[in-house]
Amino acid sequence: MSCAKCQNPLVLEVDYSDDEDVSMGAGSSSAAAAQNTQTVPDDVALNCGCHFHWQCLIDEYQVTECPSCHQNLLTPGPNGGQQLLCTLHNEGGVQENLDILPILTEEAYLHAYPEDRISRAFLELCREGDVSAVVDLLKSCNEPDSDDEEMDDEPAIPKKSMDEILRYQDPIGDMQSGLHAAVAGNSREVAWLLLLLASQLPEMEFPALVYQQAASLGIMREDQTGKVDIRSLRDGQGRSAEQLAVELGGVWHGWPGSGRLTV
Structure with a gap:
C-alpha cells in the first residue's frame, strides 16, 4: 500500500x-x-x-x-x-x-498565515502560566532577525510587534485573547503581567510584587494612550475575560467587579 x-x-x-x-x-x-x-x-x-x-x-x-x-x-x-x-x-x-x-x-x-505562529504560541504560554516564557517571547519581538533567517531562500515571515501579539485573538480558537487564555488556565501571574502591559488599569491597583517581577524579567509598562485595552476584547461567544472568570470561579474569586478584568 x-x-x-x-x-x-x-x-x-x-x-x-x-x-x-x-x-x-x-x-x-x-x-x-x-x-x-x-x-x-x-x-x-x-x-x-x-x-x-x-x-x-x-x-x-x-x-x-x-x-x-x-x-x-x-x-x-x-x-x-x-x-x-x-x-x-x-x-x-x-x-x-x-x-x-x-x-x-x-x-x-498556519500554512496560510505563518506570521500567526508566534501569536498562537504566545496564547499557549499564557494558558500554561509560564510567565518567564511569555516575557521572553514578547521581548523577542524587538530583536533583529538572525543572519540565518535573512539568508534563507524562503520568503521572510513578517514579524509582529509586541503590541500586536499582546492583543492577538485566535481566529481558530474561539477568538480568545491572551487574557482569556490566562483566565482559562487559572494563571493569575500571567493575567497580572498582561494587565500591566496591555491595559489601562491604574498603576495603584497593581501589587508591588507585580512591578518587581516585571522589572526582574526586564520588561516594563509602556504608555497605553490610544491602545486597545486588553480587558475590552471578547471571545467568539461574546465574553470578556471577566465574564469567563465569573463562569470559572476558583482562583478568580474577588476579581470580578474589582475593575481588574473589566474596563
Missing part, C-alpha cells in the same frame, strides 16, 4: 545518527548511515479508504474533503460539532478513531 499523494510506501526513515557518538573512517560512512537509519510506519488511513503519509496529508489538506478522492471526511462529533476520524499508525503504534480535525485545521491555518 502506498501514499495517495507521493505514491511511496507508507513508512518513514528515521536517522538516529545524532543520538550516537560514532567515530569511523570515511570508507565506513555508508555502513554507519545504514545502521543508524530505521524504518517506521507512517500511515494515516482516512475514513474514505485513502492512505497518506502524515506530512503529505498536512501539505494537501483542504479542510472538508480528501485530497485524493475528494470525499467529504467530516462526521458529526459526540458534542454536536464535527470530527475527522482516522486510524493513525506511526512509531508509537496504532490509534483508531482518532480525531485529527483540530490539528489539521491549525496546520492549514
Whole structure:
C-alpha cells in the first residue's frame, strides 16, 4: 500500500545518527548511515479508504474533503460539532478513531498565515502560566532577525510587534485573547503581567510584587494612550475575560467587579 499523494510506501526513515557518538573512517560512512537509519510506519488511513503519509496529508489538506478522492471526511462529533476520524499508525503504534480535525485545521491555518505562529504560541504560554516564557517571547519581538533567517531562500515571515501579539485573538480558537487564555488556565501571574502591559488599569491597583517581577524579567509598562485595552476584547461567544472568570470561579474569586478584568 502506498501514499495517495507521493505514491511511496507508507513508512518513514528515521536517522538516529545524532543520538550516537560514532567515530569511523570515511570508507565506513555508508555502513554507519545504514545502521543508524530505521524504518517506521507512517500511515494515516482516512475514513474514505485513502492512505497518506502524515506530512503529505498536512501539505494537501483542504479542510472538508480528501485530497485524493475528494470525499467529504467530516462526521458529526459526540458534542454536536464535527470530527475527522482516522486510524493513525506511526512509531508509537496504532490509534483508531482518532480525531485529527483540530490539528489539521491549525496546520492549514498556519500554512496560510505563518506570521500567526508566534501569536498562537504566545496564547499557549499564557494558558500554561509560564510567565518567564511569555516575557521572553514578547521581548523577542524587538530583536533583529538572525543572519540565518535573512539568508534563507524562503520568503521572510513578517514579524509582529509586541503590541500586536499582546492583543492577538485566535481566529481558530474561539477568538480568545491572551487574557482569556490566562483566565482559562487559572494563571493569575500571567493575567497580572498582561494587565500591566496591555491595559489601562491604574498603576495603584497593581501589587508591588507585580512591578518587581516585571522589572526582574526586564520588561516594563509602556504608555497605553490610544491602545486597545486588553480587558475590552471578547471571545467568539461574546465574553470578556471577566465574564469567563465569573463562569470559572476558583482562583478568580474577588476579581470580578474589582475593575481588574473589566474596563
